Amino acid sequence: MINKKVLAIILGGGQGTRLSPLTDRRSKPAVSIAGKYRLVDIPISNCIHCDIKRMFVLTQFNSASLNRHIKNTYTFSTFSEAFVDIMAAEQTPENKTWFQGTADAVRQSMHHILNHEFEYVLILSGDQLYQMDFDDMLEKHINKKAEISIATLPVNAKDATGFGILKTDEEDYITSFVEKPSADALPGWESEVDDEMKNEDRHYLASMGIYIFNRDLLVELMSNPDTIDFGKEIIPDSIGKNTVLAYQYKGYWTDIGTIASFFEANIGLTDEVPKFDLFNTSKNVLTRPRILPPSKIYGTRLNKAMIADGCIINANTIENSVIGIRSRIGKGSEINNTYMIGANLYQDIEEIEKDKKEGVPYIGVGDNCTIENAIIDKDARIGNDVVIKGGKHLKDVTEDAYVIKDGIVVIRRRAVIPHGFKLQ
Incomplete structure (x- = not known):
């Protein structure tokens, strides 16, 4: 009709x-x-x-x-x-x-x-x-x-x-x-x-x-x-x-x-009763249907978290955060108050191993990272042992790999954040 x-x-x-x-x-x-x-x-x-x-x-x-x-x-x-x-x-x-x-x-x-x-x-x-x-x-x-x-x-x-x-x-x-x-x-x-x-x-x-x-x-x-x-x-x-x-x-x-x-x-959207209700079947949000596998989560404590399809997560904790499609998060990482938009594609095991040998972070968040008050745009690569803690204490800046606005750290699309990077 x-x-x-x-x-x-x-x-x-x-x-x-x-x-x-x-x-x-x-x-x-x-x-x-x-x-x-x-x-x-x-x-x-x-x-x-x-x-x-x-x-x-x-x-x-x-x-x-x-x-x-x-x-x-x-x-x-x-x-x-x-x-x-x-x-x-x-x-x-x-x-x-x-x-x-x-x-x-x-x-x-x-x-x-x-x-x-x-x-x-x-x-x-x-x-x-x-x-x-x-x-x-x-x-x-x-x-x-x-x-x-x-x-x-x-x-x-x-x-x-x-x-x-x-x-x-x-x-x-x-x-x-x-x-x-x-x-x-x-x-x-x-x-x-x-x-x-x-x-x-x-x-x-x-x-x-x-x-x-x-x-x-x-x-x-x-x-x-x-x-x-x-x-x-x-x-x-x-x-x-x-x-x-x-x-x-x-x-x-x-x-x-x-x-x-x-x-x-x-x-x-992570609130127990969010103001915008994605679960209202009579007013549901329509979008492109993707043929993605279910998300896999290993040993991660989740609290107030939304996890989209096709993710592979080994993080320690994810709290008060939205994790988008095809996201990959490494072992020991702590994600808090963060919107990770996800990825447009998967890297296969061979590509990830090749990146490791060359010292290049894979698409997603690496091992032992701490990410707070951040937006991670699509296909960004964040290395191991990275600390990003946004907050009002940070001044607005514009860099090649990230931008800070109102205390929120925005990692640019396809940006590469090297291993051991610190921003806090």
Whole structure:
């Protein structure tokens, strides 16, 4: 079943410099999460669970990895109209530039989008973590005769200064909007929220960057080449001119915009009752099916750990950590508060023995290592007796093999950390 009324557009974002070095060779939606998924799997899965199966993913930076993932993952029946298509920025006689912003990306893609039948456009971000019922949002959009609906999240005064804040009337229509207000400007921007949100002092409605537009209005708005961003221009300019509705979402949502938020979101998955529930079968995250063997674990004490498929682990302890696909960890190693993204391939025994003779670490973490407060990107090689202890005591630095941001040590993709290296 396909919801033919709705077409989804997933925004791939810009260069993603705040997520560097994870985005140095891949776009933000292609970044790995939870050891086996990609960020783009989140909005796509949410759509599929709501029978929205016609999706465009707009991107322009480092899109090869994302292209490959989507091609190998989202294959629908030959006789179905369902699709997930990548639309990278392209030069045409009318447009000779890169996407200049979120609205400009949609504008430059309209000649492809309008080839399809739809009444509403659902616009999503490719770098957020949430589980949301778009059907409920669409139903309220239709029943309230809105032209634009904006998903909103109740937030407290401290968090409100980092968002676009909306003011609503008693019918949930948006009457005003302010982008990232100062703390002094917040009084008077409170909106009506339920008792649960009030008890948590979450009185302000923040835009989540999730929108529904009526088709005709979107076509009209996209005809103006001077507006390039939804959050900064299209939405504020529409309030007072169009019927703009706020849809209150009260579940878990986070924007994966920085290394710190990315790290916190992944480590949070190891909680006994995580805020983002990967085990909810009705809202499960879909991704590429891989034919991998079960993980093998020898003499390792595991506590608050998530272990993906195909791992070979001889570590002493793994605690408060996420270990991604095909990860290899040597004897005596201690892994704590770490996200190990994993590997794209296995090394066979001959390759590992060859590396040992040449003094080169194998792909993974070697013997007798201590790793804390770190992200280890794909196919990194960490030698024996390595100590990496991230923390607020470390200054931000950028090196060839690693980067430190907000006390988190990020080992670059395919980096080689030599035997005996110390960073603490």
